[in-house]
Amino acid sequence: MNSKIGKNLLKNMKKDVLIIGGGITGLSLCWELACLGIESILVEKAPYLGGHVSQFACKATQTCQRCGACVLEDYLSKLSNTGLFELHLNSTIGSFSQIGKKFSSVVSHKRSQIINERCDDCNLCSKVCPVEGALVRPSFDSKLYISNEKCLNSIGIHCEACAQICPQGAIEFGEKTKEIQIEASAVAICTGFTPFDATKKARFGYQRIPGVLTTLELDSLLRTGNFEPAAFADGLKSVAFIQCVGSRDPKLGANYCSRICCGVSIRLARLLKNRYPEIRLSIFYMDIQTFEREFDKTLDQAQNEITFIRAIPSEIRASENNRPEVIYNGDDDLKQITPFDLVILSVGIAPRDPDLPKSFPVLWQNRDGFIGADENDVTAGHPGVFVAGAAQGPKSIADCISQSILAASRIKEYLDRAKMGEKL
Amino acid sequence: MNRRVIESVFLTGNYRIRDQVSTRALILGGDKYGFRIADLLMRNGFEPTLLIGPEDKLPATSTFETIQGAIRNISGFIGNFQIQIQTSTDLRDTRFGFIVAAQPANRLSKIDSFVSSKSDKIYSLSEFKQFLDSGGKLSPKEDGGWQHVAFFFDLKGSSEISQFDTLLSILDRLEMFDQLQSYVFTRNVKVASAGLEPRFRYQRQHGVVFFKFDQADPVIVQNEKDLKIEFVEPLLKEEMELMPDIVVIDEILTPADSLEPILKMIPSSPACAPYLQPESTRFCGVETQKAGIYAVGPARGVFDQESLNADVDAVRVSLLKAMRGLSSTLYKQTAFIDHSRCVFCLTCVRLCPHGAIGFDFRPEVDPLSCEACGVCVTECPMSAIQMCCDGNTVSSDQTEKAPSQDTNTGEAGKIKLFVCSRSGLQATAKIGPNFLTDVEIFELSCAGSLDPDFLLRIFRAGAAGIIVAGCFKGNCGSVYGSTLAHERVVKTTKILEHAQIDADKLEFIYVAGNTPDRIVDAITRMRKRNTNGK
Incomplete structure (x- = not known):
């Protein structure tokens, strides 16, 4: 029947x-x-x-x-x-x-609680939501979503703040x-994958020293249009990229090369140089990996714009005016301390x-x-x-x-x- | 285009109306990957023919046909290539449906850039591997002294990761010889492939000395008898010398020379030569810009074993996909040539990025190869080409109309935005409709089909501004479609300047599918200009 x-x-x-x-x-x-x-x-x-x-x-x-x-x-x-x-x-x-x-x-x-067709992007809901990060926008150009991991309703607490304020009636709790x-x-x-958790490498001061970010964070800031050099006190003049954070490091359980980070850092650095030509760029590295064909051409162009320093810093510390300072073994085996406005940790790929x-x-x-x-x-x-x-x-x-x-x-x-x- | 292309196969092309699609596939390649592809295609209902070079070995037993020879000439399109093959005995013409370029890489020795004459103590990496493969031994010296083997890697030009793989496997083998010390002189250690990092670490911990140079390369000095390497030790910055017994220098890997006849038949190939595939992330598989031609491994700039293994399977997927496309009667737009207007200038033949137009007494579009980019439509000086859904069923009065002469110039007073369906359209879809109220969107299948006459007509109809959004250079699916569009915009701007019309009302921007901000910026700029102008 x-x-x-x-x-x-x-x-x-x-x-x-x-x-x-x-x-x-x-x-x-x-x-x-x-x-x-x-x-x-x-x-x-x-x-x-x-x-x-x-x-x-x-x-x-x-x-x-x-x-x-x-x-x-x-x-x-x-x-x-x-x-x-x-x-x-x-x-x-x-x-x-x-x-x-x-x-x-x-x-x-x-x-999924926001009905995309009805949503007119007024953003009132994010203003009333009591939990930070419960309403997410994966990138600035995309629509708004409710993260079911963070929303109070998913942990059993009744909350309808967003649904009540929405003028379009686009939020529904089913x-x-x-x-x-x-x-x-x-x-x-x-x-x-999951990106390597840079806090595991405590001496790089991630989430401790202002101005230390990961490549993923910089990438996402650039995507959302929230990267503002003007926000730095003295302007953004120098940026350092540190390679192999969480790759090629058996002590952290990563006895492999993450394969993408050289490409990511060089591309990001060249993008920054193109947008803000006055920035001084440095890349601290062990070895630069080939990431595309006719690599010599790419590397030559990059070397014109970026200073390549063959050293992995021993530590990143906060300077007196709270800027990151990179400590590394420089030329002639001497300890060098160089301040930067922004230090980008090129985090590896972890399982x-x-x-x-x-x-x-x-x-x-x-x-x-x-x-x-x-x-x-x-x-x-x-x-x-x-x-x-x-x-x-x-x-x-x-x-x-x-x-x-x-x-x-x-x-x-x-x-x-x-x-x-x-x-x- | 350049002379090479004009002289190429187009004028001897052999276009025939497709009656039947050939399932025969010609695989170029003499190493194991060629065999594996042939075997795989055999099992999937294709008829593979393996074409190997005169020096390659014929397989002992195989279920597929193997020819020893070289391609003389190719013409035709997917499902119907006419290929002339020169063998040691005869010259044969055969019809194939697909061409797979899977030749092993060309190995260019770097030895010449270190020494003027090669002594018997200097090997290239593959020569040394062969020496060991054939049972070559490095016996300890008579006086009981140590042997020193020096490897040069990644110096004088970047080396491929696969070369470092070979180097590590040689070092593994050298471990069995007593009283032997290996040194590696390199710029960068290349470990960006599965398992190389632990192998490199192992060798370093087991006594192999790695020197990494930043600027000054080590120098080989050749005396009558001895070899000497002079270098500045990179960490201590001290001058040092090494008297090696053997020097092994790595090689530069390039695509095979035998790709030349295939490159000749694709007009857009000078943009990617000597490779067969444009360097763009739009091409991640083995497909090239011309349908029916597939590039495996070295032919597309990939040399490591893992990617080559993936490419073997990708050939199967691509061919199966192509067969589905060939058998379906899906609605597809293609270019159509009105032969009554054609003056045989062959602009279209020489310019089609996808090699979809051939010449057989008259230019003909292959509907299966045509990607509907529209480059030919705009470039044809006689306006004899237009896009339509099925070239064969267009009635004559439809073609009477001047092609591509869109009469709809849109509403006056609006900003006109021309977007490519591969980039700008996706980016525009991300911009809220509220922002685009004074913007009218024109979708182009590729920016290469932008018609400058149409731009002028739109201006005459009273547009508030025109923004043309093309893909970034190097990311255009039709190789140079967006570059052509840029050139046309520059030319049109000059015309506008000459006519003393606000030339800054016409703007060209580069975009990608994930850069709606660039379109937003351009529209905002245009609006500002308009309000300031008033």
Whole structure:
């Protein structure tokens, strides 16, 4: 009697691939799969797509510096025209089980509470919200979202301050969580990375000394347009970048090179030089890694604009007028103390806990603590489960996309074989 | 474009109406990656043919066809390339659907930049690897003294990370020889690949001496018998000498020379030569700007093993994607040439960034290769090209109208914003509609299709200002579309100045999909100018 409705429901929830994580890797994988005619379900924890990349600024000076941040917009607009995937924002994987070659999982939706179509961006809600950071704007050009981790309602405290003040009636409180049963033949983990926590390197004074920021913070300030050199007391005259913070450091458990930081710092430094030509720029480094082809040209141009100092500072301390001072071993093996207006710590890529339920199959962990094998491989240690992007190891945006193409290829192969097996 | 392109294959092109798409794929490449791609395509229903160089070894057993030879000439489009292959015995013409360039990298020796004549004590990195591979031994000296091996890496030009990988594996092997000391003279240690950092650390802790130079490179002095390295020790700043028994110098990796015939058939290739793929993050896979041609590894500037492995699979994905595209009858815009207007100037043939226009008695657009960027539409001096959904079904009275002559010049008094669908459109979507009330948006498939005549007509219709937003240089999906648009805006500005119309009402800006602030700034500037002018 209800078979028809039941069938429809089941059909809606059944897709070929479950993609966990809606960052650049998850999105490009979704696109590549769609191009091959494979349907997928994309589950993203945050209320918006794009992950870390959505916070990155365009680093073009007069010419493109090939940072790749804008490629995200490309994928978002391409995917919005594809009907081959289902999107669950604000959702996490609740439980997980496997029957034969089928995975089934419960995706729990936390209800997104701002209805974007009605919101006119008046920002009244952020003014009345009692919790800082409960209303988030991933970048200045994006819409406003309610962070379900911080909102009082999600921890069980009743608060409707924002809904009451909203003139558009765009904020709605519905059921707290909604659970959806889904089924898929393969799972792709694209949960990305977590930036190295710079407070672990206490002698660099991060969050202790004003004027010490991480590359991600600078990137996000540039993206949101909140980077104001005028805010510095004597103007912004000198900026130092410190490389390998949380990379190539076995004592901190990172016996690997994060691969992206040289590119990030040099691009950011050149962007600053282009915008504020009077700034003096220094990069403290161990080794500069090749990050694009015809690298000599890039490095020559960078060396004209930036002073490269081969030394990793021993300490950053606050000077008398509360500016950061970098202490390092300079020329002739002498201790040098140089004050800067701004010190940028080029933080490395650290593995991130993918936040999967306990019932999820046990996955490989590679030598550096990321998911999967040691090589650039997308197998995660369980048949039908794949890993791609920065979840597998430190990667640039371009490398994340290349690996998601590899993952798409392997997933197709796996699905084809699974289908053959079924027929037999 | 330059002369090279004019003389190239376009004039001998062989355009035929596509009746059938060939599933044959020609794979160029003589090393294991070529074999792996051929094998993978074989298993996915394609018919691969491996083309290897005259010095490469033929595979012992294989399920696919292998030819030893070189490409003489290529013409045609995706699904239908005509390729002339010169073998040792004959010259054959074959039809292929796809071309995969997977040749191993060209290794340019750096030895010449250190010494004028190469002695037998100096090896290049690959020569030394071969020496060890073939069982070469470094036996201790007769007098019981130590042997010294010096490696030069990343000096006189940056080296690839894959070269450091090779260097580390050589150092691993040298460990088994007694009384041998290795030194590495380098500028930067390149460890930005999986597992290299611990391997480098291991070698440093096990006695290999690494010198990192900032400015002055070490110098090799050759006497009649001996080799001497003179250098300033970078930490102590002291002059030092080393008398090595062997010097190994790394190499510069470049794409294979045999890419030349393929580069010749893509008009926009001078922008990325000697590579086959433009250096832009829009190209992360193996696709190039011309449909049906794929660049693997060295051909796209990628040399490390991990990326090469990914590229092998990317070829499969790209070919499967292409086949889906070829078999579908999706609504797609392409350029269409009105042959009654064409005067055979071949501007379109020489300018199409995607190599989608060929010449066979008359210029013809390949609808499958056309990316609808519109560069040809604007550049055609006879206005003989226009964009339409399906070139074959356009009726003649539609083409009677002068193409691309948009009659809709929009509302007077508004700021006109021209955006590229690949960058500006996405950026504009992020700006609130309240800000754009006095702005009218014109979407271009690529900034390269911007028509200067249309700009002038808009001015005549009374625009408050025109802003043209193109992709940043180096990020244009049609390689030089945005550069062409910039040039046209500069030219139009000159015309306006000449006519004593406010030339500052026309502005060109570079944008990306994530820089809506640049568009906002430009609109604000334009508004200010307008209010100040009044």
